[in-house]
Amino acid sequence: MKSYHYFPGCSLEGMAKEFDQTTKDIFKTLGATLNEIDDWSCCGASSAHFTNRLLSYALPARNLSITKKCGGSDLAISCAACFARLKVTAYNLQKDAALKKEVAEVMEEKNLDIDGVRPRHILEIITKDFSEDDIKSKVKKTLSALKVAPYYGCLLVRPPQILEFDDVENPMIMDNLLTTIGATVVDFPYKTECCGASLTLSRAEIVADLSKKVLVEARDAGADLIVVACPLCQANLDMRQLDLQSDNLIDFEMPIIYFTQLMGLAFGIDENKLGFNRHMIKVLPALKGKIGVGVGEGKGE
């Protein structure tokens, strides 16, 4: 049985609880265990690296060090931003001994040991450690009538030389996974455009403007919904849609769901248990009549 250490991150305790829940559901269905690391803390997000160099390394390093102490190597992460911060830290500290020494000093750790800890995004784990057949064999419901636009955002793919995630301009990992579980993936040129990220607190109008471009492009591509892998992308595209609607800037609704929720749907998990009710833009109407029962024809081989 495959087993991973798991770092949920702050959003998955709050706004994005459904991402946490469905991540666990998917790993369980695939027969793998996730062990949440003990007493993890915030990765520092943008605010740390915008304001204090050492803090931006020390905060992720604390979690990497905990993983090592738990005897872990592969650390599964759902949030794209946490994934980027932890992986950039692991990369830089392993490469730069002087930096590691400085970080150990501010952490007051004599032997800061993070050797061999590999932060990995769950999209990468699901698509690399499990075969297509492993995944297809769990599919219980056909999704072929559902048109989905995969949205990667920024921090899954950039910076490419460190994250080594996928092609930086045209990543296909999520496209391929969604095809594997039977959904119809539309061609979506805005898949790595930025949603405005942390400016959502201080400059909401910019975020609404950027989100609008992504939403309109998905609508024009014929998508029924957008599939994401980042809690901040989800929150921005979902919540700012309400602002855009009240300002009459868009006249349609585009549900924004996590890829784990869509996998849960394909794996036959009750749609009422996937956390769709927690989203601001209603999801179930978009699914109505598009989710078949039983594995559809023309799938598999």
Added chain:
Amino acid sequence: MSANNANHANHANQKHNRDQEVFGEAHKCYQCGKCFAGCPMSKVMDISPTHLMRLVHLNKIEEAQKYNTIWVCVACECCMTRCPQQVPLVEIMDLLRQKSFAKIQSGESDGEESIQNVVLSHKLFLGNMKTFGRIFEPLLAAMYNVRSMDLFKDFEKAPSMFFKGKLPLTPHRIKGIKNFKKIFENCEMKAKNENKSENQNENENENENE
């Protein structure tokens, strides 16, 4: 010079060299403008990332910090990924932001008016994190509204977010909060000292020039 002072000077030197190394990367920029072309924030920036690189290249570090550019950038890293010269724009911007933030923290500068709310949001984010070890989102949003005097921002969404279970009522404080706070304080202290010794260096240079 006492041993302590020598140590301090040595540290300041190292820091100076490291900064120069990062800023020095801007010399590779040949002003093609590709960073600006792909930048999602270009519309709201005072000056473009391309212009900013030029200032850094000319060693106009103080001037580079005056514009809103470094604070409306969200570090999506599009510029850096597409740069034909592999200029580490985000690293350079991070260093400019960190310097600018140290000055704001020490009270030397207020920061440009147009970016005050952005800086405030980072301050509150860090404060929230320092208190609990993790981010407690409802309090962060509420504090931001109070401190930015924008009391009703997203207010209409709060009731439905509450009923959707998006707003937890009680924060989770990590067990290792004492040690966590210590990490924070050590980093803050280091940044403060670095800022101080930088100011001293500048003063000394000015005195020498006179």
